[in-house]
Amino acid sequence: MLTATRIELRGVTQHSDYPDGVMAECKLDKLNVVPTSCGDLIPHYTEPDVRTKDAKSMSFYPSGAIRVINLESQTLIPTPLGAIPAELVTFYEDGQLDGVFPLNGHIGFGWTEAEELKLARPFTFSFSFGEVTAKIINVRFYPTGEVKSLTLWSGETVKLTTPAGIFPARAGLRLHRSGALASFEPAMPIAIRTPIGFVQAYDVDALTMAGDQNSVRFDEAGRLTHVATSGDIIIASESSDTHRISSRTCLALAKDIPVKLAIEIFFDGDQVTIDSGEVCQTFSLTDTRFVALPDIDTVSLGACDLGCDSCSLG
Template sequence: MEALKTKYGVVTDYLNLEKYASGNPASLIFTERIEIKTPVGTIIPQYSVDDHGRRILRPITFYDNGNIKKAPLQEAADIETSYGKISTELIIFYDDEVLKKIFPLNGKLSGYWGEKDEYALAKNLELKLPCGTIKAKIINLVFYKNGNIRSITLWPQETVEAKTPLGTMPIRVGISFYEDGSVKSVEPAEPYTVETKIGPISAYDNDPEGIMGDINSLQFSNQGEVTALSTTQNAIILRNEAGGEVKYTPSKKESLCSENVVVTVPLQIEFTSETIRFNHSTSEEYNLSECSFEVIDYEKKTANPFYICN
């Protein structure tokens, strides 16, 4: 096998080499032990399969400038962060080798190895964050280039208490931050009444999209004002100067598990300094100064979504 020169040394045992047009390696699978020194510590990319939770070899990837981009690790390594050392099995860098993202676990979910198995292996992390100290099992952490935390993603089974611009509230899924450390978005774990430009609204998304904590349904400006939220508890009556009236409510859909079960779809609301928008639709955007708004209770007669079908 042809010896491959990389920024981190010469590699002789590897598989599945892919290259950029420049000839630099884009990705490959190591089949020998290689130590790579990075600004956050020495790592050993995965080169063999050693347990039932990691049955396949995953490639390490590089940027075209030769710097490491993404590396699954053979064994967990203690990675240096601004919040202390964190045991990590998968690490991602920016193109200048600055730490971007870490995963404390990097198992393989399959018919024989599922989320419950992976969650059982996860360990609690205690982190002193801008929103307060939290202790929870975490799927991943994302960082800004300055080292400040950008977001955390919690395991679905986890709930934490976090300080937000509107007070301390129970949070699930994740939390994201602005670069200065102020809270950018959270996912309320239960309905939580927040003050908005049109009055108090119960913020809650019963079916948040995805499992990443970068973007959550309750969002704030860096001054702490609510800029977006989802609600299953309230409806909005909008009245314009001409006497017209429009009512926005959460909607309904058929459950994925049963044709006889109907579930609630949250009403989504966004604010700018001058407008309000419903359900991400530009055709449902109104000038705040030209309308009056009434927030009322929504009588929910539907179920929350669930995806474990009998």
């Protein structure tokens, strides 16, 4: 048995360690019943198949506390949202539940995302801002137990009632501890009323595998604090000449090929900060005028953006 963690493990076939000798991760080939804050769980130990090849059974924090358990089979995990079936569970270092992943197939040669998606089923969750029904990659929680975020499968869209209006969302959404909506990722370019006027909110580079960071963000009172867009922002003030901040740039390894990155706009009281990735400037809202000129390539957007006639959102 290996005891370099807080638990004794049987059948460790492979493992890697931190510099001080504490186990970082391992593979198992014998049954282990591991006590957790979610109850007793069984890490993966049987011969891998096409979905589970190369999967580690468990990983740990440097303290030896459990970080991740790749489960032997899909198991109902008790959560603040009710019991959720999971193939992988993550924990905070103090042992509290961090995240629940209903599926954990390893996408790659021999197993495709489309095949994994066929195994996914929709879940319905009720929040203060309404119900959300979608196929999810994961649900994450704050250390104190409140829902933190949902990450949606690629191609999934949900209709959200937000402080800025009702909009279709993709990728995911984040909540404040209070349960109020903290952020969402628009499923299509949407016109958001902001302190600098209407802005087309959409991030063409949005990460579709994480629902924690999104283009449109609100504080707990529902005030807009951030929006991402692409194009140009024209700035005119009494104290300086008119100038432009653009999302167009050239990457270091391909200077002859122009690309468009997201422009991030942050709102804080009477100030606005505009960050293009190359230029980041803060302006006063009291003596500055702004014009947002969107430049979003709708040809590359998903089917949800092509029209409403076939939209499942209704």
